[in-house]
Amino acid sequence: MAAPEDYRQRIYSRYASAFQGSDLQFDPVAAWAWGRAYRHYLRGWLPESPAAPMLDVACGGGKLLYFYKMLGFTNLTGVDISSEQVRLARQVIPEVKEANVLDYLDCEKGRFEWISGLDIVEHFHKQEVLRFLDSCNSTLNIGGRLVLQTPNADSPWGSMYRYGDFTHEIAFNPHVLTRLLELTGFRDIEAREMGPVPIGHSLTSTCRYAVWQGIRSCLRLWNLSEMGHAGSGVFTRVFLISGIKR
Secondary structure: OOOOOHHHHHHHOOHHHHHOOOOOOOOHHHHHHHHOOHHHHOOOOOOOOOOOOEEEEOOOOOHHHHHHHHOOOOOEEEEEOOHHHHHHHOOOOOOEEEOOHHHHHHOOOOOEEEEEEEOOHHHOOHHHHHHHHHHHHHHEEEEEEEEEEEEEOOOOOHHHHHOOOOOOOOOEOHHHHHHHHHHOOEEEEEEEEOOOOOOOOOHHHHHHHHHHHHHHHHHHHHHHHHHOOOOOOOOOOEEEEEEEEO
16 A cells, blocks of 8 residues: 555656646746745845845746746746756756755755745645744844745635645635744744736736735625634735745
């Protein structure tokens, strides 16, 4: 009988081609089109020094690493468990490790000023979530920043992303992830929506932003009428959250 965790290894071995529809040639044009909005999403969070040591965990095909590189950051490292994803990301930078993120972090104490993890924390079981957050804290310098992106259980459409990947194990809302970050040694925690960019992206995005503000007002009113408070105010299907190591 197969071990209960074998399903993850089987899927991750072909994650890029079988589950994300990617070929094995990195596309810088598509990566930049995807990444431009992160200039808005990560505003005020990115390191000041271009030489700051930065780690992207579960770096996938390297799109976020490419975004960092295009902004001028030079001390970049990625890690991913999928050999296909690693092959793609190494076309962006050479420093991409093929490893289990949890094992990798245990060997890199106090090395980085920035750790990002897009769409990773929802893949863990509960005990792994705490180990991951503890390890991120240990891997950061004092004052270093952790940024995570994950499906939003507070969104009316959050289950679309929660169940959109067979390897997702858990869902978070900003409240519970804030409490977990506090528990594992982070401060100045801030959650952000990942909706349309208001200015500087495109006219279409700006118009979508205006419509989204109306929808957000309705969602806040829904919460107020049902529960007596407006909720987290973070309603997009996916959200970002940042914390600084104490």
